[in-house]
Amino acid sequence: MRDAFGAALLEVARANPRVVALDGDLSSSTGMAGMRKEFPERFFNLGIAEANLIGVAAGFAAAGFIPFVGSLPAFLLSNAYDQLRLQVAIAGLNVKLLGSHAGVSTGREGPTSMSIEDFALVGGLPPFVILVPSDETMMALAVQAAAEHQGPVYLRSSRGAFPRIYGEGACPFRIGQANMVREGGDLAIIACGLMTGIALDAAAHLAEQGLQARVLDMHTVKPLDRQAIVSAARQTGAIVTAEEHLVRGGLGAAVAQVVGEEHPVPMRFVGIRDTYLESGTVEELMAKYGFSTADVVRSAREAVRAKKGA
């Protein structure tokens, strides 16, 4: 996904001279290295000092540029949260954060570099938009949309590759508008990022078991597509959310608020249950910590049972 990000950033930078790349000494990992090569005067490595990095980004944004900040959310959000809150969020400055290697994609590196709380942290910064592309096609569109959006954006990326969901030119993308990637009337699975592909796999399994699942790619975790959520609740009667993130304070929690307010239905939440993870492959971690395809299938069946039992 980082290569897709890097290519998309270059496209945007070629078209718009106000785009600058600010790096926390990770450009060879995050996909920003292309900027360093092609636009050296618009690339700045601020070194391993995330708080200063965000302050510098705010200065650029206030001076009319569009800074993309590249780092790992595990380092950036925690280290520079004060600066994000004050310098970027309170003033609503036009800073774009790339959250590279997010979720559990750092795998064997261990829990310190994983970011399983980024939706919760950025969700607590009111003006921020949170974009979570589910494949490379969408990543390119998301980078474009982020650059055009007036205001701060958090763009989640991953170290690894995500299975292709959308063909070239076949990915609708509007900030705040979820994509229905599978129609179905028995339940709805609302997912984002890596988990959108997982949700589609689960839906295939469920279909064999006689259950038709609607799958919504909720690529914009903030602001949520309320309309899509309410329609899903009304039309299917059961909702499962799935995210590569803590269940507490994540996509599922935010969806539940909407469902609770507008049209309460049984819900189940697939994600990480209030714990840090450990070194392992992404597949191993998903299986051990409960956010694999099998977990989505099981939760779906429970949600459907709950609606019948009500």
Add this chain to the structure above:
Amino acid sequence: MNGNPPDLAALRELARSVRLDVLEMTSRYGGHPSSCFSAVEILAVLYFGGILRYRPKEPEWPERDRFILSKGHAAPALYSVLARAGYFDPAELMRFRTLGAPYQGHPKQDLAIGIEVTSGSLGQGLSFGLGTVLAARLGRKDFRVYVLTGDGECEEGQVWEAAMAASHFRADRLTAIVDYNKYQQTGPIEREMALEPFAEKWRAFGWHVEQADGHDLGELRERLAALARVEGRPQALIAHTRKGKGVSFMERDYTYHARAPTGDEYLKAREELECG
């Protein structure tokens, strides 16, 4: 706002007015009066001593010099100076910290009233200043950026991240002014978290460093004008000041860091400022 030699007597009168404003604002709505008082001459010289180029009726003028109040708790002093510089009506100062007014307890970025940066959590202004200087360079603009920090504020690691980066990027349009009033909230800075050798620290980070009496208007003006001619490295002016300067009993008592004089104290403070 630049070019005319400053009339020191006029600057002294202005400084007195600013202190009276600060006393009114903080006594009524709370705040940090003694941290404001130590910065008054610095602000007066910047805005009225021919240092900053700005247009109060065109606050977003792209060529303007930027002043960044990193020690955000000195907001009342800055609001007073901005009002007197023409950004808004001085009558507005009594809307400080009141609901619906833009004059937040600690500055929130709002160019219309002359506030360049949000501050209040310390240590952040120098980074913003560096970003602004780099953006100016990229945009082929010539303006300067001045950042006022507190002394306690220099305990924040981010200040030194910015210092290191500013030197690395040879940000010679960046001037940091430290309001070295020797006290932080809990007490004398040497006792709580010593900064010395302070000038040496800035020099070690590659900055050009000068020192000045932070209440000597003439000396401040000379030093700041000279620093603007330094090339190749950012500059730090360590301004030796007195917390609470202007009111005798506030100068002696650092607990006025976070409380304003009230009742009889307020009257005494008023009298000293009006007659002193």
